[in-house]
Structures are given as structure tokens and as C-alpha cells.
Amino acid sequence: MSKLEAGIVDGASAGYGAVACTEATKNPVAVANALLEQGPHVMLVGRFADEANKNFGFEVVTNDHFTTPYRKAYWDQTAAALGQRDSGSEMGTVGAIVLDEHGNLAAGASTGGPTGKVDGRIGDTAVLGAGLSADSKLAVLCSGAGDQIFKHLVAANVAKYHVTGSSIRDAARKALQSISATGASCAMAVIDAEGNAAIESTAKLFSVSWAPASGPSTTGLLPTSFPILPTHTIHQCLRNRITVDRALWGGALCSCHGRRRCLSILPLHGLSKEWHPVTSKEKEFHEEYPGYISSNDGPMMAAEKLDGISSRIRAVSGLTAPFNNRFNGPDEDSKLFARIIRGELGQWRIWEDDHHVAFLTPFANTPGFTVLVPRKHLPSDIFAIKGEEFSALMESAHSVGNLLRQALGTSRCGMIFEGFEIDHAHVKLIPIHRHSEATGTTVTVAPFNHHYQGSVTSLNGPLLKGTASLTLDAAELRKKIPVKTITSPRSWADPPRHLSAVLQEPWYKSLFTIQDALFHDSIAFFQKQLGYKYRAAVIQAVAGTTAHLKSLLELHRSSGGKFPRVTVDDALKLVVMNSNDWRYVVESDTSKGRTLTRDGELKLIQHFGGAVWVTEMDHLSVPFYQAFIDDTQAKARCGDLLLGNGEVLGAGERHVEVKDMLAALEQHQVPAQGYPWYTEIREHKPLLTTGWGMGIERFVAWVFQHNDIRNMTIIPRMKGISFAP
Structure with missing residues (x-):
């Protein structure tokens, strides 16, 4: 129905x-x-x-x-x-x-x-x-x-x-x-x-x-x-981001991150540890860009057409016979690419330098399809090649790609690394022949395969109807990627070295950055420009995660745009609380009220999902200047925000009238003579004020998921030790 x-x-x-x-x-x-x-x-x-x-x-x-x-x-x-x-x-x-x-x-x-x-x-x-x-x-x-x-x-x-x-x-x-x-x-x-x-x-x-x-x-x-959902991110740093994508357009990713090109990384499932050839029988050929690139072979191209294409490219590259046929390997190597490099087989070479050779493949799926190979036998697993040789191969691929663009009049050139037809490192360079901008978004999809079929394509696969499996995949990948976090140098233990350490160590640079975000960046910029996401990369680098921050924001959202709130009396009635979670303010006089212990604070934080405001404390457990809730003068109109390892923020209303101020001083056994400035102003006029204070070091320790408060200050405060300049 x-x-x-x-x-x-x-x-x-x-x-x-x-x-x-x-x-x-x-x-x-x-x-x-x-x-x-x-x-x-x-x-x-x-x-x-x-x-x-x-x-x-x-x-x-x-x-x-x-x-x-x-x-x-x-x-x-x-x-x-x-x-x-x-x-x-x-x-x-x-x-x-x-x-x-x-x-x-x-x-x-x-x-x-x-x-x-x-x-x-x-x-x-x-x-x-x-x-x-x-x-x-x-x-x-x-x-x-x-x-x-x-x-x-x-x-x-x-x-x-x-x-x-x-x-x-x-x-x-x-x-x-x-x-x-x-x-x-x-x-x-x-x-x-x-x-x-x-x-x-x-x-x-x-x-x-x-x-x-x-x-x-x-x-x-x-x-x-x-294009990128938070649950699909498997790695990020200040320079790069790799994601488990939902087979989305590279253009969308590029737009999202302000880039012009996008690299797709596809796992090749079903392969053995030892290299064995895996080839595809599927053939395709396109004179113009069909909206995607693939590594499928095309039908064998006529020699006359290959001659014409190679002549156009060599006219730009300047390559002329005789070629450099040096192969940096044994003469008995009879593999295809070794024989091509040595000049033993007919070929359409278009470019070379001292370390690499590029030639047209006769089985092109588009005109100008080029293969670039190193003169030295390197593994076909491109990402397993060592640093300098990998960099040289990429630089040559960039040079040949630009050569193809210039010679063939194309604006773009695709690049595929695969390596399961010939066990010799090679890069497939595919010109994007797009003579008209009429070609719109490609809506063709590639079939979903559980195992590598001998070719890859930039086509999207079928739409995944649920993202739960992606979230699980991303979680498993995150476990396999080593995360090197920034750690504290504990320079406070060596005062002579500390002054230079705070200017050089990444830990203190990160600390400065977060404090700058707390103290000096405007709220308007924080909200409007960044949508409450700020310095996430720094926090990720130190803590190894931002999940605790996201959890706190979700708690705030799910609680109606505020954090949970509980009075001290109601908190102590919770079934999770026991006698270790509170103490009497004055052990010898139970009438003076109760206060939470650290264990009690931590239990409340866990019970309420990560953060909670505790209000209406017994007055003798807080400073005298906190306002009374009512005429009983037993409770204070104030609250503490518990987060991470305990209280990070305290706020409260101050006494409005001088009579309440004097009563509080007497109750707390504090001589009024020491606070004339505080009482006299209220003698002239009742004054409604509030105050608050934040434990910056304790809050940043929670942000960094760090449990040693001594590492959270630029200039440590330790008894009997001077760290000042």
C-alpha cells in the first residue's frame, strides 16, 4: 500500500x-x-x-x-x-x-x-x-x-x-x-x-x-x-588525506579539498604472495574520452596509425634514432620490457632518458596510450619501490604525461599503476582526448568484483545502499596504520634545558597553538568560518584521535544544546555513588555539608556520558562569595562543569546585598576586615554580578588525552624550583 x-x-x-x-x-x-x-x-x-x-x-x-x-x-x-x-x-x-x-x-x-x-x-x-x-x-x-x-x-x-x-x-x-x-x-x-x-x-x-x-x-x-564522511577517514595529517571513499567523483574530492587532481587507491584482492600474471580478456577502444580511464587492452592498432602518433610525439620530445638501448640488468633477461629496452623487438619509442624509456603500446584502448618503464628491473608493485627510484619514476611519468598533452593537444593525462601483466615496474599513461565539453557526468557503473580481474577502471561501482560496512572497513584500516603521536619531552625535569625546549619541541608548539585558539581567535571566526571544527589536525597529531571531542559535541547536541545538569544532593542519591565518592566538608561536624571527591566527579562524568554541570553545592564547600540560593543560606548558586579528569570550569552568582555578604563571611569564619572593598561597594548599591574561571591546563590535558598536568604549562609552577627567564 x-x-x-x-x-x-x-x-x-x-x-x-x-x-x-x-x-x-x-x-x-x-x-x-x-x-x-x-x-x-x-x-x-x-x-x-x-x-x-x-x-x-x-x-x-x-x-x-x-x-x-x-x-x-x-x-x-x-x-x-x-x-x-x-x-x-x-x-x-x-x-x-x-x-x-x-x-x-x-x-x-x-x-x-x-x-x-x-x-x-x-x-x-x-x-x-x-x-x-x-x-x-x-x-x-x-x-x-x-x-x-x-x-x-x-x-x-x-x-x-x-x-x-x-x-x-x-x-x-x-x-x-x-x-x-x-x-x-x-x-x-x-x-x-x-x-x-x-x-x-x-x-x-x-x-x-x-x-x-x-x-x-x-x-x-x-x-x-x-565526498568524505568522518567515519570513512582512515588517515589524515597536515599535508595528505586518504579515505575509504564511496566510489565518488574525483572532481568532488578535489573541490572539497581545493585540489585540481585526485589519486584513487584500489586494493587488488585475491592475489597470492608470489607474483603471477593476471590478465583481462576484455577489450575496449575509444577515440574520445568516455568519462573514465581503464587499463584494459584494446584491439591491435595498425602500424601505420602507430607510426603517425609516434611521429607527432617525437616531434615534440626530440627523440631520434639511434636509441639508447642500454638495459641496466643481465643480458639473459628475456622478459618483454627488457627486450624492448635493448631494442631487440620492434617498438614505437617516443621518449627516453638515462634511467627510463617510454613507448606506445600497440594494444592501446585510446590513441597515444603510452607505457613508461625503468631501464633497471624494479618490482611491478610501484609502492614497494624505494624512495629515490620511486621519485625518479614519478618525475619521468610527469615529464612524459606533459609531453603527451603537448603533442596530442589534450588538457589531461591519466596514470595507472597495476603491474600484473608484466613483472617489471611500469606506468600506463592515458591521454584524455576530449574534443568537446558536451560530455557530462558519467552515469555508467563498473561491475562489483570481489577479486582483481586483470584490469582497473576509474568508473564508479554500484551504489552502496548502506555505509555500515564502509565504517567497519575504515576502522580496520585505521588499526593497521601506525599513528606516531607527539609526546611530552618532560623538560620540566631539566630546568636549564626547559627554556629552549618550550620554543623548539613539537609538544609545546602544539600547546601554544591550542592556547592561542582558546585565548585569541574570535568566536565569530570559530563558529562561522570553521563550523566548530578548529585545529583538529594538531589534536589528532598529539592525542591520536578526535573522537572524544566529537563525543562531547554529540552529548551537547543530544541534550538539547546544553550539557546534563544535576544538583549535588541528587547526584549523591544516584545508585552509582557510594561513600568513597563524597566527604564531609568538616569531618568533625556533619552539619557543615558534603562535597564530591575526585572519584565521585569521575563517576558522574561517566554516568552522564562525558560531561555534567553539578549545581547547588553546600555553601561551606565553595568560596564565601558565592550567592545563597535562598534564606536558609545552606546552598550556593553556582555550578562546576565536570569533564575529563574533573572540574574544568566553575561559575557562580555573587552576593547581591551586603547583609548576605557579611553572613557568608561569618559562616565561613573569614574576617570581614580583610574585604572592605568587597563589602563597601554593596553598601552603596546592591550589585548583581557573576564570575567564572576555567582550568586551562586541565582542559587542554583532556583535549590532548594526557594525564600528567606537569606537561601542560609553558612555565611550570613547582615548589622550590624556578623556571623563569
């Missing part, structure tokens, strides 16, 4: 209408629009929405109108394979955002929901603030994993970020960051009242069409703008 939903919102009038769980309404968005214009309610569900459709005079259809034999067979096959409904595997929302000539904005959408959804389910599409929104400044439309979009109120968040000063693109990306962290798909289109538009997507492909009122429409399949 197909059940549809739709919503529409008018930004100019703030009008809104929606329907959900309809079964006989041909056009649910028409009913939603009628509710917007005529009421009496903004949303109707189920048979009541179908009745409204009938009452409004719109077309009624039977439920089989919404499916096809193909879709029905697909659903049956999916349900049978899983033994249950496949909730959320396929999504197909349609919708539009509109800006008229008067600057008015609107948004509308309709969907049948994910394949196999549970009866009664309402997704984001019809809900204002979740899947769509519009006001006088901005219109937003979302499509994707509806439950996650609903949960994160993605459309509303775009508007929120835009109001606070973000551009529409930055606002859209910030709103998608929370959902991208879950691995769920979401795409959105945004337009403002000035006609600025943005399309952002975590999905592999997003179908979009746009048009002016008086012009033709343009349609396209737009690739993801979030």
Missing part, C-alpha cells in the same frame, strides 16, 4: 499546508496548497486527508495508481530477501523552491517515502522546518533520509545559520554537517530573496532542474558536495 505525503509553504504570508499518509489522493501537494489557502487546518493525515481531497474536488485514484509492476516486483524481492520490509533503502522526493519577480519565496514537496516504510510513518517532506521551509529571506527544500532530516530539523537549521550571518552555501553545509556525521544521505536546494542559490548534498547523485520564468530549464545530476 503506497502512502504519500506533501507540504507547501508560502514565505511571503507564512502560510503552510500539509497532508500525510494519503492513499487515494492523486496529487497530495494540491490538497496541501488548498489547506494553506482555505484551511481550516494546516495538516491532515490518513483518510481525513483523502476525504479533504475529495471535498476540495481533486482527483481520486485507486492505490495501484502509485506503483508499477517493476516497483512492485522490486519491493517483493527486497522484502523476501530480508524477511522484513526494507525501510529506507530507496528514497524519491520531488519538490520545488520558487522566487517570483516580487522577491517572494515558496517551497513545496511531495513523496511516497522510503521503500517498505512502516504504516503510519510521517517523514520530513511534509513537516515545516524539517524537509522544507520558506520565509521572506530564504527557501529551503530537502530530500534524502527522511527520519534523520526530521531528527536534525535540517531546513530550520539552514535558516538559523543564515540569520546569524552565514552565506546560504555555508548555512547549508553547516546544517548538513550533523547529518553527514551519521552517514545518512541528504541533499538540499536553497535560494534567497536576492536570487542567490546553493545546492549541497551528501548523496552520491542529486537530480536537479532549474529555470527562469521565461527561459528553458536546465537539468543535471549533481555529485556530492560532501
Whole structure:
């Protein structure tokens, strides 16, 4: 049974209408629009929405109108394979955002929901603030994993970020960051009242069409703008990033990281430890770039054509006979590349230097397909070649690639390392013959293979419907990549050396960097430009992870934009707490109140998921200047944020009137004569103030996941020892 939903919102009038769980309404968005214009309610569900459709005079259809034999067979096959409904595997929302000539904005959408959804389910599409929104400044439309979009109120968040000063693109990306962290798909289109538009997507492909009122429409399949999900990153440092990708466009990765080219690393499964040839019988040939490159052979090219191509290239390279046929290896080496280098076989050599030779292959899959080999026998596993020889091979590949581009008039050249046809290091250089820019995004996909088939391709594989396996793969790969973290030099143990160490050691440089981020970088830059992600690479280098920071942000988000809070009295009543977790402020007088021990603080941190505000402490356990909660003068109006190894932040309200101040001084047995400046100002006027303090060293120790506070200060403070200049 197909059940549809739709919503529409008018930004100019703030009008809104929606329907959900309809079964006989041909056009649910028409009913939603009628509710917007005529009421009496903004949303109707189920048979009541179908009745409204009938009452409004719109077309009624039977439920089989919404499916096809193909879709029905697909659903049956999916349900049978899983033994249950496949909730959320396929999504197909349609919708539009509109800006008229008067600057008015609107948004509308309709969907049948994910394949196999549970009866009664309402997704984001019809809900204002979740899947769509519009006001006088901005219109937003979302499509994707509806439950996650609903949960994160993605459309509303775009508007929120835009109001606070973000551009529409930055606002859209910030709103998608929370959902991208879950691995769920979401795409959105945004337009403002000035006609600025943005399309952002975590999905592999997003179908979009746009048009002016008086012009033709343009349609396209737009690739993801979030090519890398946090759970798929297996390694990163300040210079490079390697990811387990979802077979996404290299262009998207390049755009994301501000690069012009992208390197794909493909594991070759099913190979033995000893080298054995693995070849593919598949042949292909393309005069022009088909949207991908591959290492498949082509049919044997005519000698006359090879002569012509080699002549064009040699005219640029300057290579002339006789060639240098020196092979840096034994004469009895009878392998193909050794014989070509020695000149024993006919060939179309196009370039050479003292260490490498490049020639055209007669089995090219595109004109100019070139093979570059070293004169010395090196292993066909390119990444196993030692540093200097590897660098020389890459430099030669770069030179020959540029030669091919210049000689053949191409703007790009592909490069493949494979090495399972000939056991001799070689680089395959493939000119990208693209005579027209009409070639759009390639939508052909390569078949998925569990084992290496003798060739590789840059084509995407089939779309992976779930990302859980990628997350597991990435986790396993992270375990295999050694992480060398920055460690403390413990220079405080050697005072004469310490002053130079703080200026040179990476540990202290990292410490300075994080303190600079805490003290001097503006909040606006931190929020708007970086979306709360700042100095992650430095923290990763020291701590080996940023998972604890992400966990803290998730706790803050899941707790409604704040951290959990508990009073001391309620904390001590928790079943996890015991007598070791607190002590009396004055051991000889239990009436003076109780305070938490370090063990108690750590238990509360764990119990509440990583951080917690502890409030309403017994007054004698805090400084005298903290305000009383009430006239009993027993509790303080203050709080401590517990995080990591204990309290990192303390805040509280101060006494407003002098009588309370004097009472607190007496209660704490502190002579009032020592604080005339503190009491006299309140004699003249009641003063409501607050104060707070942060344990910077303790907080940075938690950020660095380090447990020795002595390493967390630039100038250590130790009794009887001077570290000052």
C-alpha cells in the first residue's frame, strides 16, 4: 500500500499546508496548497486527508495508481530477501523552491517515502522546518533520509545559520554537517530573496532542474558536495588525506579539498604472495574520452596509425634514432620490457632518458596510450619501490604525461599503476582526448568484483545502499596504520634545558597553538568560518584521535544544546555513588555539608556520558562569595562543569546585598576586615554580578588525552624550583 505525503509553504504570508499518509489522493501537494489557502487546518493525515481531497474536488485514484509492476516486483524481492520490509533503502522526493519577480519565496514537496516504510510513518517532506521551509529571506527544500532530516530539523537549521550571518552555501553545509556525521544521505536546494542559490548534498547523485520564468530549464545530476564522511577517514595529517571513499567523483574530492587532481587507491584482492600474471580478456577502444580511464587492452592498432602518433610525439620530445638501448640488468633477461629496452623487438619509442624509456603500446584502448618503464628491473608493485627510484619514476611519468598533452593537444593525462601483466615496474599513461565539453557526468557503473580481474577502471561501482560496512572497513584500516603521536619531552625535569625546549619541541608548539585558539581567535571566526571544527589536525597529531571531542559535541547536541545538569544532593542519591565518592566538608561536624571527591566527579562524568554541570553545592564547600540560593543560606548558586579528569570550569552568582555578604563571611569564619572593598561597594548599591574561571591546563590535558598536568604549562609552577627567564 503506497502512502504519500506533501507540504507547501508560502514565505511571503507564512502560510503552510500539509497532508500525510494519503492513499487515494492523486496529487497530495494540491490538497496541501488548498489547506494553506482555505484551511481550516494546516495538516491532515490518513483518510481525513483523502476525504479533504475529495471535498476540495481533486482527483481520486485507486492505490495501484502509485506503483508499477517493476516497483512492485522490486519491493517483493527486497522484502523476501530480508524477511522484513526494507525501510529506507530507496528514497524519491520531488519538490520545488520558487522566487517570483516580487522577491517572494515558496517551497513545496511531495513523496511516497522510503521503500517498505512502516504504516503510519510521517517523514520530513511534509513537516515545516524539517524537509522544507520558506520565509521572506530564504527557501529551503530537502530530500534524502527522511527520519534523520526530521531528527536534525535540517531546513530550520539552514535558516538559523543564515540569520546569524552565514552565506546560504555555508548555512547549508553547516546544517548538513550533523547529518553527514551519521552517514545518512541528504541533499538540499536553497535560494534567497536576492536570487542567490546553493545546492549541497551528501548523496552520491542529486537530480536537479532549474529555470527562469521565461527561459528553458536546465537539468543535471549533481555529485556530492560532501565526498568524505568522518567515519570513512582512515588517515589524515597536515599535508595528505586518504579515505575509504564511496566510489565518488574525483572532481568532488578535489573541490572539497581545493585540489585540481585526485589519486584513487584500489586494493587488488585475491592475489597470492608470489607474483603471477593476471590478465583481462576484455577489450575496449575509444577515440574520445568516455568519462573514465581503464587499463584494459584494446584491439591491435595498425602500424601505420602507430607510426603517425609516434611521429607527432617525437616531434615534440626530440627523440631520434639511434636509441639508447642500454638495459641496466643481465643480458639473459628475456622478459618483454627488457627486450624492448635493448631494442631487440620492434617498438614505437617516443621518449627516453638515462634511467627510463617510454613507448606506445600497440594494444592501446585510446590513441597515444603510452607505457613508461625503468631501464633497471624494479618490482611491478610501484609502492614497494624505494624512495629515490620511486621519485625518479614519478618525475619521468610527469615529464612524459606533459609531453603527451603537448603533442596530442589534450588538457589531461591519466596514470595507472597495476603491474600484473608484466613483472617489471611500469606506468600506463592515458591521454584524455576530449574534443568537446558536451560530455557530462558519467552515469555508467563498473561491475562489483570481489577479486582483481586483470584490469582497473576509474568508473564508479554500484551504489552502496548502506555505509555500515564502509565504517567497519575504515576502522580496520585505521588499526593497521601506525599513528606516531607527539609526546611530552618532560623538560620540566631539566630546568636549564626547559627554556629552549618550550620554543623548539613539537609538544609545546602544539600547546601554544591550542592556547592561542582558546585565548585569541574570535568566536565569530570559530563558529562561522570553521563550523566548530578548529585545529583538529594538531589534536589528532598529539592525542591520536578526535573522537572524544566529537563525543562531547554529540552529548551537547543530544541534550538539547546544553550539557546534563544535576544538583549535588541528587547526584549523591544516584545508585552509582557510594561513600568513597563524597566527604564531609568538616569531618568533625556533619552539619557543615558534603562535597564530591575526585572519584565521585569521575563517576558522574561517566554516568552522564562525558560531561555534567553539578549545581547547588553546600555553601561551606565553595568560596564565601558565592550567592545563597535562598534564606536558609545552606546552598550556593553556582555550578562546576565536570569533564575529563574533573572540574574544568566553575561559575557562580555573587552576593547581591551586603547583609548576605557579611553572613557568608561569618559562616565561613573569614574576617570581614580583610574585604572592605568587597563589602563597601554593596553598601552603596546592591550589585548583581557573576564570575567564572576555567582550568586551562586541565582542559587542554583532556583535549590532548594526557594525564600528567606537569606537561601542560609553558612555565611550570613547582615548589622550590624556578623556571623563569
